[in-house]
Amino acid sequence: MSIADDRSSPLDLRRGTWRIRPFDPADVASLVRHGNDPAISAMLRDRFPSPYTEEDARTWVAHAIAARPMTHFAIEVDGEAVGGIGFDLRGDIHRVTAEIGYWLGTACQGRGIATWAVREATEWVRALDLERVEAEVFETNAPSIRVLEKAGYVFEGRLGRAAIKRGAIVDLLVFGRLREPRAIGGEGLLPREDFAALVARTPLVSIDLLVWNERDELLVGMRRNRPARGCWFVPGGRVRKGERFDVALRRLAREELGIDVDPARAVPVGVFEHLYDDNFAGIEGVSTHYVVIARALRLAADEPRPPEGDQHDGYRWLDRRVLREEPRVHPHTRAYADLPAPR
Numbered sequence: 001m002s003i004a005d006d007r008s009s010p011l012d013l014r015r016g017t018w019r020i021r022p023f024d025p026a027d028v029a030s031l032v033r034h035g036n037d038p039a040i041s042a043m044l045r046d047r048f049p050s051p052y053t054e055e056d057a058r059t060w061v062a063h064a065i066a067a068r069p070m071t072h073f074a075i076e077v078d079g080e081a082v083g084g085i086g087f088d089l090r091g092d093i094h095r096v097t098a099e100i101g102y103w104l105g106t107a108c109q110g111r112g113i114a115t116w117a118v119r120e121a122t123e124w125v126r127a128l129d130l131e132r133v134e135a136e137v138f139e140t141n142a143p144s145i146r147v148l149e150k151a152g153y154v155f156e157g158r159l160g161r162a163a164i165k166r167g168a169i170v171d172l173l174v175f176g177r178l179r180e181p182r183a184i185g186g187e188g189l190l191p192r193e194d195f196a197a198l199v200a201r202t203p204l205v206s207i208d209l210l211v212w213n214e215r216d217e218l219l220v221g222m223r224r225n226r227p228a229r230g231c232w233f234v235p236g237g238r239v240r241k242g243e244r245f246d247v248a249l250r251r252l253a254r255e256e257l258g259i260d261v262d263p264a265r266a267v268p269v270g271v272f273e274h275l276y277d278d279n280f281a282g283i284e285g286v287s288t289h290y291v292v293i294a295r296a297l298r299l300a301a302d303e304p305r306p307p308e309g310d311q312h313d314g315y316r317w318l319d320r321r322v323l324r325e326e327p328r329v330h331p332h333t334r335a336y337a338d339l340p341a342p343r
């Protein structure tokens, strides 16, 4: 069965004065008011032009209303259509995939509205017969990347020189949200068996983020996954093939901590060897070897907002004494207790 199935009812959801609902011809004027903004069209496909005219809005609204199934909707705030969200359904062998797109007028940005809309719309479309919802984002579009991450999408890769926008050739970043959890804790890059073969044969490179607060406490999370499951461990993760170190550091800070970190602020503290007798999949006789590059930073505020992830069950700040003495602090993290923290 496909999304075109008649069970699909149009999206109509509210949260306070926010609403996602079918477009209405009466929306045209407010769509132009909020959408006629070069900063918005700069991040979208050319089918959302700049200037964005009444004719453009009228054509889009008519198209969206007539489409069956209906997959493009208005985002309404205080009774006014201030943006849009919707899906392009892919065909042929990709018919299990939908691509999400969205925009919101600048007057309403920064209030969590897009995150709410992306979460809800994704749930709605996933309830139909789709395996995957994806998004393609310009790498300069930090707010949209953040929205996708907060809504549970995972960065999957970069399409090099894949598009042209306003005369410039650009890379696109691909984010995906799958119906089933990924084979490897949130990675989605390699089938589980391939990753297991890799772990069995080669060291992995990873980054540990040593985040200190002003009270000289270190941020640790309760690890959910092997190896190191059930232990307090600093945030961090693997560097991916082809991923530059600074890009990996930024991604990990975003994924694990929900913060944007300037790599220049993350001070090198050394290279560490983390050897484990077991592995992510619990396969008998396979050890894990990480070469860990540790970088430290100090946060002014002690409240990072870790997004919903699958690596940690909660975060704590631990002082150096606890780091040394608490048995559930993993020895690899305990080793950081005696290192100086950046100013």
Ligand SMILES: CC(C)(COP(=O)(O)OP(=O)(O)OC[C@H]1O[C@@H](n2cnc3c(N)ncnc32)[C@H](O)[C@@H]1OP(=O)(O)O)[C@@H](O)C(=O)NCCC(=O)NCCS
Pocket: 039, 040, 041, 043, 044, 101, 102, 103, 104, 105, 108, 109, 110, 111, 112, 113, 114, 115, 116, 135, 136, 137, 138, 141, 142, 143, 144, 146, 147, 258, 260, 305
């Ligand atoms: C992307 C867009 C829909 C976001 O709308 P929004 O309602 O402001 O989004 P939210 O408020 O839900 O979340 C924005 C997040 O981005 C963060 N953000 C904003 N500017 C940022 C920046 N320059 N760097 C890093 N993060 C930034 C915000 O802090 C917030 O994250 P937080 O909740 O962790 O603080 C809106 O900016 C837009 O319409 N942009 C133009 C069109 C577009 O890019 N569409 C998506 C194409 S893929």
